[in-house]
Amino acid sequence: MIDYQAMARYADERLPRYTSYPTAPLFSSAVAAPDYCHWLAALPPATETSLYLHIPFCRSMCWYCGCHTTITRRNEPISNYVDVLQREIELVARHVPAPLTVRHVHFGGGTPTTIEPEALRALVARLRATFHVVPGAEIAIEIDPRTLTPDMTVALGEAGFTRASLGVQSFDPRVQKEINRVQSVDCTAAAVDGLRAAGIDGINFDLIYGLPLQTTASCVETVEQCLALQPDRFSVFGYAHVPKFKKHQRKINEAGLPGGHARHDQATAIADVLVAAGYVHVGLDHFARPGDTLARAQAEGRLRRNFQGYTTDACGALIGFGASAIGRLPQGYMQNEVALGRYADCIMQGELAAARGYRLTPDDILRADLIERLMCDLAVDVAEVCARHGITPVTLAPALIRLRALANEGIVHIDGARIVVADHARPLVRTVASTFDAYLGDSQRLYSRAV
Known part of the structure; x- marks a missing residue:
C-alpha cells in the first residue's frame, strides 16, 4: 500500500544529492595541499583518470544558480584565468609519477564557452600534450545557448568535443523573467543545429522544476518543445532555494515558488512525458535514449555517479582544475580554493591550490558504495557490498x-539483505540512500528538498 502522507513528508526533507559521499560540507582545511601532493605522487601509473575543468565565469547571473561563478562582460579576466589553468595543469603533471591516462574530460561552470575559441583550442591541446587522452575519450562541455557563437561551435568540433550539455531550465516566458534567464526555443535550436554540424553528436538538455511561477502544465510544454529538438539525454533537477548561501537567489520571489506537492507533480509529469517519448528513466533524474551509453550502463549495472550527476565514468581518479574544483583520488576528496584571487596566487607561486578536503575511511568507502548503488540501481544487496569490502x-x-521503517511505509521492499526502492517511490531514492549517511545530522539545512 502506498502511504501518500509519508511520501509527502519525506519529499520535504532536505538531503544531499549524493554526487559524493561524504558530501562537501564535511570537507575541511585539515586536509589540504600537502596531502594532495602526496596523493598525486602515490597515484598508480596505470590508474585511468577523469579531468574536470571549472570555468567560473558567466555573462549574466541566473537567479536560480547554485554554482560558483563570477559575472563579467570583459574577456581579460577570463583570459588571465585560462593562463592560470594552463599553469595548474603543468603543476599537477609534475606531481604524478607518470602521464595520466585520461578517458573523460568535463568542462563545467559557470559558462565554459565564455573562453575565447582559440584559448579553448589551446587548453584542450595542452591537456592532450600533457596527459594521454585516449582515442575515443569523452570530452564534454556545459553551454549557455544564449552566448554560444558560431566561432566557438567550430572550435568545439575541431578540439574534439563529443558531448554538450545545454542549459534550458524552462521555456515558459513568465518563469524565464522570474529567474533572469530569457532564452527562446529558436536560440536553443540554432545551438543544437550548429553543434551537430560541427560533429558533436551527444546533446544533453538540463531542465529544472520548482522554479517561481512554474506549473505542471508549463513543465510539460517545455519538455514537448525540447523533444522536437531530439536531444540524447535530459537531466531534470529540482530547484534548490538556499538564499542564505546564494545571495542572488534573494531576488527570487519566494511567494511564487511551488510547494512540495506541486514540485512532486512537476517532476512526475516531466518523467511521464519523457518515458512516453521513449526515453529510459536513468536513476533519479536523468533520461536517455535506449541506445545511449548511459541507458546501457544502467541496464548492465555499470552506472556510476559523480559531481556531474549520472555517468558511465568508472575511472579510478578524478582530478579537478580551476577555482573551487573538486577531485577524488583513492585516498579521498580535494577541493581547490574557491576565491579566484587566492586560487590564482597559489598556482602562480608554483603551489597547488588545494584548500580543503576529506580523507576517506574504510567505513566511508563502504557507505559510499551502498549509496551509489541505491542512487544508480534503485536497489542494493547490503550483504554482497559488505562482503566485497570485508566489513560485517x-x-x-x-x-x-x-530502512525497516521505510518498508513499513511502502517506500522500500526488503528481501533478506536486498533493499529495493518501490517503483512509486523513485523520487525518494535520496531518502533511502540517506539511511546509510553517517554524517547527515544537523547539516540537512544545507541541502535541497528531496523532491
Missing part, C-alpha cells in the same frame, strides 16, 4: 532499522 553488516544496524 552489523556496523550498519542503525541504517537497517531506518
Whole structure:
C-alpha cells in the first residue's frame, strides 16, 4: 500500500544529492595541499583518470544558480584565468609519477564557452600534450545557448568535443523573467543545429522544476518543445532555494515558488512525458535514449555517479582544475580554493591550490558504495557490498532499522539483505540512500528538498 502522507513528508526533507559521499560540507582545511601532493605522487601509473575543468565565469547571473561563478562582460579576466589553468595543469603533471591516462574530460561552470575559441583550442591541446587522452575519450562541455557563437561551435568540433550539455531550465516566458534567464526555443535550436554540424553528436538538455511561477502544465510544454529538438539525454533537477548561501537567489520571489506537492507533480509529469517519448528513466533524474551509453550502463549495472550527476565514468581518479574544483583520488576528496584571487596566487607561486578536503575511511568507502548503488540501481544487496569490502553488516544496524521503517511505509521492499526502492517511490531514492549517511545530522539545512 502506498502511504501518500509519508511520501509527502519525506519529499520535504532536505538531503544531499549524493554526487559524493561524504558530501562537501564535511570537507575541511585539515586536509589540504600537502596531502594532495602526496596523493598525486602515490597515484598508480596505470590508474585511468577523469579531468574536470571549472570555468567560473558567466555573462549574466541566473537567479536560480547554485554554482560558483563570477559575472563579467570583459574577456581579460577570463583570459588571465585560462593562463592560470594552463599553469595548474603543468603543476599537477609534475606531481604524478607518470602521464595520466585520461578517458573523460568535463568542462563545467559557470559558462565554459565564455573562453575565447582559440584559448579553448589551446587548453584542450595542452591537456592532450600533457596527459594521454585516449582515442575515443569523452570530452564534454556545459553551454549557455544564449552566448554560444558560431566561432566557438567550430572550435568545439575541431578540439574534439563529443558531448554538450545545454542549459534550458524552462521555456515558459513568465518563469524565464522570474529567474533572469530569457532564452527562446529558436536560440536553443540554432545551438543544437550548429553543434551537430560541427560533429558533436551527444546533446544533453538540463531542465529544472520548482522554479517561481512554474506549473505542471508549463513543465510539460517545455519538455514537448525540447523533444522536437531530439536531444540524447535530459537531466531534470529540482530547484534548490538556499538564499542564505546564494545571495542572488534573494531576488527570487519566494511567494511564487511551488510547494512540495506541486514540485512532486512537476517532476512526475516531466518523467511521464519523457518515458512516453521513449526515453529510459536513468536513476533519479536523468533520461536517455535506449541506445545511449548511459541507458546501457544502467541496464548492465555499470552506472556510476559523480559531481556531474549520472555517468558511465568508472575511472579510478578524478582530478579537478580551476577555482573551487573538486577531485577524488583513492585516498579521498580535494577541493581547490574557491576565491579566484587566492586560487590564482597559489598556482602562480608554483603551489597547488588545494584548500580543503576529506580523507576517506574504510567505513566511508563502504557507505559510499551502498549509496551509489541505491542512487544508480534503485536497489542494493547490503550483504554482497559488505562482503566485497570485508566489513560485517552489523556496523550498519542503525541504517537497517531506518530502512525497516521505510518498508513499513511502502517506500522500500526488503528481501533478506536486498533493499529495493518501490517503483512509486523513485523520487525518494535520496531518502533511502540517506539511511546509510553517517554524517547527515544537523547539516540537512544545507541541502535541497528531496523532491
